[in-house]
Amino acid sequence: MKQYDHPLAQDLQLSCLLYALSDPFRLEVVRKLAACQPQPCAPLQDGRPKSSVSHHFSVLRKAGLIRTDVVGVTHMNSLREQDLQSRFPGVLAAILAAAGTAGTQA
Amino acid sequence: MKQYDHPLAQDLQLSCLLYALSDPFRLEVVRKLAACQPQPCAPLQDGRPKSSVSHHFSVLRKAGLIRTDVVGVTHMNSLREQDLQSRFPGVLAAILAAAGTAGTQA
DNA sequence: CCGTTAGTTCGATTATATTCGAACTAACGG
DNA sequence: CCGTTAGTTCGAATATAATCGAACTAACGG
Numbered sequence: 241m242k243q244y245d246h247p248l249a250q251d252l253q254l255s256c257l258l259y260a261l262s263d264p265f266r267l268e269v270v271r272k273l274a275a276c277q278p279q280p281c282a283p284l285q286d287g288r289p290k291s292s293v294s295h296h297f298s299v300l301r302k303a304g305l306i307r308t309d310v311v312g313v314t315h316m317n318s319l320r321e322q323d324l325q326s327r328f329p330g331v332l333a334a335i336l337a338a339a340g341t342a343g344t345q346a
Numbered sequence: 347m348k349q350y351d352h353p354l355a356q357d358l359q360l361s362c363l364l365y366a367l368s369d370p371f372r373l374e375v376v377r378k379l380a381a382c383q384p385q386p387c388a389p390l391q392d393g394r395p396k397s398s399v400s401h402h403f404s405v406l407r408k409a410g411l412i413r414t415d416v417v418g419v420t421h422m423n424s425l426r427e428q429d430l431q432s433r434f435p436g437v438l439a440a441i442l443a444a445a446g447t448a449g450t451q452a
Numbered sequence: 453c454c455g456t457t458a459g460t461t462c463g464a465t466t467a468t469a470t471t472c473g474a475a476c477t478a479a480c481g482g
Numbered sequence: 483c484c485g486t487t488a489g490t491t492c493g494a495a496t497a498t499a500a501t502c503g504a505a506c507t508a509a510c511g512g
Contacts, residue, residue, distance in 0.1 A: 242478085254441070254445055255368050255370050255373060258364045258365075258373075258441070259364075259365070261364050262361050262364035262368050263469095263470090264361050267360070267364075280488075280489090282488070282489085288471090289471075289473075290472095291473075291474090291490080291491080291492090294489060294491085295469090295490095296470095297489090297490095312479060312480065312488095313478075313486095313487060313488055313489085314487085314489085315488070315490095329440070329443070330436065330440035330443070330444075333440075334434070334435070334437040334439075334440040335364070338360050338433075338435065338436075338437050339360055348508085369499095369500090386458075386459090387459065388457095388458070388459085394501085395503075396458080396460085396502095397461080397462090397504090398500070398501055398502065399459085400459060401500075402500090403459090403460095404460090405499095416508085418508095418509060419457060419508075420457085420509095421458070421459065421460095
């Protein structure tokens with residue numbers, strides 16, 4: 241049951257975080273995770289091929305936005321809210337709030 | 347003295363804003379503008395060729411982050427803080443605060 | 453009207469991301 | 483041990499973005 245590497249909170253870069261969230265699909269994933277955690281990848285696929293979805297999750301992981309824990313056959317994803325809050329206070333919350341009001345897609 | 351088109355506050359997209367700020371150079375420009383407004387492009391060039399700088403300013407303009415007013419021979423840039431605050435409350439402030447603490451570059 | 457200054461636009465090059473199918477892997481269920 | 487499920491990795495195709503020089507433009511100063 242091998243696990244993933246996740247960057248340390250102190251190593252997270254703001255530009256990577258913003259970049260990761262600048263993709264509408266990835267932002268949606270983060271939004272859905274914020275609403276319901278933890279979740280496997282499958283229900284977040286939104287009709288895309290698995291390889292694309294896997295790529296986007298990998299971007300989110302590398303940016304430090306999500307943690308993926310392998311639990312049996314599924315990969316459980318959750319937001320690294322604590323780490324993000326300590327490294328970039330208020331940033332994720334403000335972005336999620338804005339994404340929540342400003343039309344689902346943008 | 348032709349001026350630029352700037353998108354309306356209501357048309358701004360969160361993903362474009364995050365994308366624009368995900369480039370370290372552009373984030374720096376925004377940070378410097380936040381510290382001192384308005385400013386022409388020249389002092390923000392940071393050694394890059396003018397065409398590159400112009401490109402980055404154009405991205406910031408299209409994302410709605412900055413307004414550029416042509417004043418004589420110089421182009422004066424300022425942050426659209428009001429518009430951004432009304433459309434995406436707290437987002438810019440949180441990002442600027444995080445950029446301020448988290449090492450100048452990221 | 454000529455030169456200068458400030459910045460844009462164009463076009464080409466290179467770098468980086470996204471996309472997707474196909475083959476793969478790891479864990480579980482029977 | 484075989485099939486299934488969940489997701490990754492690979493590789494190639496395509497799309498998007500960054501970079502920079504060169505030519506351009508608009509406004510001012512003299």
